[in-house]
Amino acid sequence: MSDGDTSTAGGDDFVRELVRNELSNGVVDRVITRFPPEPNGYLHIGHAKAITLDFGLAAEFGGRCNLRFDDTNPDTEDTEFVDAIIDDVRWLGYEPGEPLYASDYFEQLYRWAEHLIEQGLAYVDDQDADTISAQRGGYGKPGVESPFRDRTPEENLALFRAMRNGECAEGSRVLRARIDMQHENMQLRDPVMYRIRNEPHHRTGDTWHIYPTYDWAHGQSDAIEGVTHSLCTLEFDAHRPLYDWFLQHLPLTGDAPNQTEFARLELTHTVTSKRRLAGLVHDGIVDGWDDPRMPTLRGLRRRGYPAAAIRDFCSYIGVSRTNSRHQIELLEWFVRDHLNRDALRRMAVLRPLRLVITDWPDGHVDTVDVVNNPEDPAAGTRAVPFGGDLWIEQDDFRLDPPPKYFRLTPGREVRLRAAYLVTCTDADTDADGNVTTVYCTHDPGSRGGTAPDGRKVKSTMHWVSAAHALEGSAMLYDRLFNADVPGDATGDPMDDLNIASREILTGCRFEPALGDAAPGDVVQFERLGYFAHDPRTALLFHRTVGLRDEWARISARS
């Protein structure tokens, strides 16, 4: 699926090694996985890792990966998210097939719950949440048993059916597994299996008044689907004994699924918790879930990140059980790697400075051929109009050049990309000392960019003909959070918010070919970076990622 040759340094990660062993030992005879998002938010880069693992693993071993919505909580879930999640999975490059829903298993789950009640392994508790929580005990402190723990199966069944029929108020009762209130693992101190909710469910409407909890629904859904490998993140490690307990006490046919945990993906300068991301949106810090600064799949897509780059990144970083935080620079490296190969080059002047060629024939327009992508000869060339009145980048001219500055300065000759060699003769400044116009002469023999006598210049600069320029804007993005680990110092990520994460540039000048950019196209603005054309607004470009910039490093040092 991933098209780069980007496998990790060594061989299999621990999950693949496990699967390979199970297959060769005959512990399993197939590989079925599942990706189980809850439809209460948008997918982000962390999910991309899980998707790549779940779908990638299944594909590698000739199996299948189910997209299953873990829709057991009607309070927060919505079909809006279902559609967005399916769309995002497809965009990432995986075919989810017919989506499945935990809510489709509610009836089966209910029957299994009655089975556990009949076995004396589950009971209805009439206490409220606070009481149950208090009775659970603490770390190192055993819990105490509920006074309702020893109800008879008949009584429990009657009560449970009443719960199902909507005869009980929300919060008045729960169904609990009857395991061990003294267990050292808190998860096994009689966990709640069902709670009463009168909220309508996005798929089952108001047919249910009781809803299964994650622990009760997840493993059983896996079993129903024939999942062999249920991969989840590390925080569920403590739930695994409970996952297994339910499965062991049910009349299952076939092999039970197995849960394996791995470390979630964290990135520097990034938050991925649903709550934090929602906060950014609701506080208006970003424009929405698809703001290009967001680590959501929709945000990254709008930013111009190729799906293949995200896939390559995810498979390259591999999977382990070590809590870790990857540097966002690595992700950006994969983005550049793909875009360098694929993106067409265009010339754009983001902060325009006027350049006049004093010896250019009045009104004359030349048309020069410019390579579309030096990495891909098949991309061909394009014709770009050139005249005596041009826009260049403000950064490309200095009245007083600092050391190692190779660009235009009075008396120096540089190349205007694919056009002519020009020499700066003079410059105008305004009352504040800002340069307003730069004057040059040109070498008519250097058409195409090469001097007839073979002399070299230190710098090649991009340009746009003023008479032909298109005007538009660009959004320059920086990290949303300044700190590697947002909130590391104070505990609140918002303290590390980068208030200058977006710079809006208007009055940018684009070469004519940019007028043909389709919504969503990603191009390289030569010497500046990769930019994604906005899906809705023409001639608005979002900076995907800048080019590596040696001059920026040199000038920052001094």
Place this chain on the structure above:
RNA sequence: UGGGGUGUGGUGUAAUUGGCAACACAGCAGAUUCUGGUUCUGUUAUUCGGGGUUCAAGUCCUCGCACCCCAACCA
């Protein structure tokens, strides 16, 4: 406080399962270049700590330490 998990350069991931600690990103230096991009070359830097077993330990034993997770009717 009890239980579980994890510790390898700045970051992340490997190490033929006891045999010369490697790969990538980042950094630094240089070469090439009509993008100060790309590409290429070189280079800096690593096994959490103490003790033990062994010819040999990142790997095995032991005692510590640090960090993460667990006491929702969230997932």
